[in-house]
Amino acid sequence: MIRDAVLRLDPSAAVLMSTHLLLVKLCLQAKAYSYALPVLNKHVYHFPTLPEWSHSEASMACAEDASSRSFVTGISGFSSKLTYQDYLRYFLYGGMIFMALKKWHNALHFLGTVVSMPTANSVSLIMVEAYKKWVLVGLLEKGKLCSPPNITATHVVRIYQSLARPYVSLAQTFERGDLARLKSEVNAAKDIWCKDNNFGLVSQVVDVFFSRSVIKLGRTFAALTVADLVKQALSSPVEGSVAESAVSSLVMAGALDASLAETKDPDGLSILRFTGDSSFPRLPHELDVQSQLKGEQQLMEHLVGNLEEINTALGMSDECLDGLQRGQAWAASGGVNSAAPGETGTLEMDEDLMGDMS
Incomplete structure (x- = not known):
């Protein structure tokens, strides 16, 4: 009911409302993860507009050409007041829903939004929690320790690495390919x-370690016996039957493009033959790429449209109008600064804007 109400009011779900947060929280508690996907798969572009902007942009909710930003405002009653913690929680909970559904790519996107949140000096505990999950999801999705998004401040990255040291250490051990050391670290920090x-x-992460190691070998070898595969992929000895069973599961699940064939090995172990990409038809792959490109094109069109709305809103803000007035006064005075000695109007406006962001 909550999901349908959100989409009925705003089919684009472009304006973040308190109902968004309620929806993802309830879906997590009820373990009804898929119910939140129609909302989570929509991109959030706006917050409810401030009261001083609302009167100039008010619109009827039933207008077909009206942007949801024009009627979901700070005084419309459709959303309670949001804080930056609410913003962080929405994307953290959304990332957790995607993790529960094993949609690792989407989970990385949501967690990255939390991790890269602009901050002045300190970081929120919500951001630290998101970074810990970010490290683990990065191992599951890409098999390596992923760096935070580029827009993340350097001092924030250092804080993350300091507060999430066991997670960073676990990821580094995963990258080194030492299964015995990996299991040791997992057991040692189990309480954490x-x-x-x-x-x-x-x-x-431990379960996916072997499959990642086998996939890497496929880029180097055309075929390997299971015994040789264990030696190459794992630094610690593993029973051949256990390894063969694990490889069979990967092949049947479609996670590994390979086939198992019997050999004359006295131990009865099979040989793993990796399948080259050239043996797969190109047409399905090209159609998939074409579909992805169309989706990206539609996303860019929505993004550009919403950016234009944001630019218009910023142009009508008090800060922008104040800056224009100062510029006109400066031009009328022949380029002489009309501010008091030791003050610059432009710098003051920038400081005010940065203060609002923090």
Whole structure:
């Protein structure tokens, strides 16, 4: 009911409302993860407009050509007042829903939004929690320690690495390919994973370690016996039957493009033959790429349209109008600064804007 109400009021779900947060929170508590996807798959571009902007942009909610930003305002009653913690929680909870559905790419996007939140000096505990999950999801999606988004401040990255040291250490061990050391670190810091409610993710990291190692070997070898595969992929010995069973599961699940064939090995182990990309038809791949390009094109069109709305709103803001008035006064005075000695009007406006962002 809540999801349908959100989409009925705003089919684009472009304006973040308090109902968004309520929806994802309830879906997490009820473990009804897929119910939130129609809203989570929409991109958020705006917050409810401030009261001083609302009177000039008011619009009827039933108008077909009206942007949801014009009627979902700070005084419309469609949303309660939002704080920056609400913004962080929405994307953190959304990332957790995608993690529960094993949609790692989407989870990285949502967690990255939280991790890269602009901040002045300190970071929120919500951001630290998101970074810990970011490290683990990066291992599950890409098999490596992913760097935070480029817009993340350097001092914020250092804080993350300091507060999430066990997670960073686990990721570095994963990259080195030492399974025995990886299991040792998992067991040593088990209390930490459980306290952070991340033990399930850590367990999946251990499970995906072998499959990642085997996939890497496929880029180097055309075929390997299971015994040689164990030697190449794992630094610690593993029973051949266990390894063969694991490889079979990867092949049947479609996670590994390979085939198993019997050999005359006295131990009865099979040989793994990696399948080259050239054996797969090109047409389905090209159609998939074409579909992705169309989706990206539609996303860019929506993004450009919403950016134009944001630019218009900023142009009508008090800060922008004040800056224009100062510029006109400066031009009328022949380029002489009309501000008091030791003050510059432009610098003051920039400081005010940065203060609002923090």
